Amino acid sequence: MNNGYQYYNIIFPGTFICKLDVINYKSTTPLKQLAMKTKVLTIALLSSLCLFGLYGQTEQGTWMLGGGASTGYHFQSDNNYFSIYLSPDMGYFLADNLAAGASIPLSLTIEEDYISIDYGITPFIRYYFGPPSELMFFVTGSFGIDGWSSKYDDTTNSSTRITGNAGVGCTYFLNESIGLETILGYTYYKPKDYDPTSNISLSLGFQIYFSR
Numbered sequence: 001m002n003n004g005y006q007y008y009n010i011i012f013p014g015t016f017i018c019k020l021d022v023i024n025y026k027s028t029t030p031l032k033q034l035a036m037k038t039k040v041l042t043i044a045l046l047s048s049l050c051l052f053g054l055y056g057q058t059e060q061g062t063w064m065l066g067g068g069a070s071t072g073y074h075f076q077s078d079n080n081y082f083s084i085y086l087s088p089d090m091g092y093f094l095a096d097n098l099a100a101g102a103s104i105p106l107s108l109t110i111e112e113d114y115i116s117i118d119y120g121i122t123p124f125i126r127y128y129f130g131p132p133s134e135l136m137f138f139v140t141g142s143f144g145i146d147g148w149s150s151k152y153d154d155t156t157n158s159s160t161r162i163t164g165n166a167g168v169g170c171t172y173f174l175n176e177s178i179g180l181e182t183i184l185g186y187t188y189y190k191p192k193d194y195d196p197t198s199n200i201s202l203s204l205g206f207q208i209y210f211s212r
Contacts, residue, residue: 057176057209058128058136062093067103068183068205075198083109083116085201089124097128105146105163113153120146122163128171137170140183148191161191171207179207 057064067088073080084107091101102123109116122144128136142165149158167185174180183203190196 057211058093058097058099058132060093060095062099062209062211064091064093064099064101064207064209065089066179066181066205066207068181068203070201070203072187072199072201079111081109081111081114083107083199085203087203087205091124091126097130099126099128100124103142114150115152116148116150118146118148120144120163122146122165124165133173135170135172137168139166139168140185141166159192159194161189161194163190164188177209179209181205181207 067086069087070085072083072085086106087103089101089103091099093099100123102121105118105120105122107116107118109118122142124140124142126138126140128138130136142163144163145160146163147158147160149156151157165185165187167183169181169183169185171179171181181204183205184200185203186198186200188196188198
């Protein structure tokens, strides 16, 4: 209290502190005081909601944990088919906007009498463009070896294969810790004893960003 005025410090996440003298207690009634306090708190809340989430955690030393899912259309010389794909992952920012890590791809393919299950561990690298913002674009790539097993009628097969992926995507940060992302990617598979295959897919996922 100073000369009849009440001062408020309004702190906006990640930005600045704003000091406002909002109420003159000598010239207002208790009802007006309450109304003015309510107005100030409402403005502070709305401003915080607008500003919160404008800064993504893509700085050096940040961890990210999440994953994605997709349905893809596969191209082969003799047939085409759909599949379901899941990919939990974890990464670490080696430098600002540059992350490296590994994912665990899992997929299931069903086509008439054919069933295939794929699994593996795939290292990846990802680079975000521009300064931290609410919406950030990135490029990503991965390369690894995974395994698969399949069953066609009464015949069962299993093998390993080389996989490579390249894609572009964007992350929308809900706040400083959570981002929703989408990736348009191209994946190439080269099985040990079979012809290579490839697919184009659009995946949706999320990431949780945190620092130690």
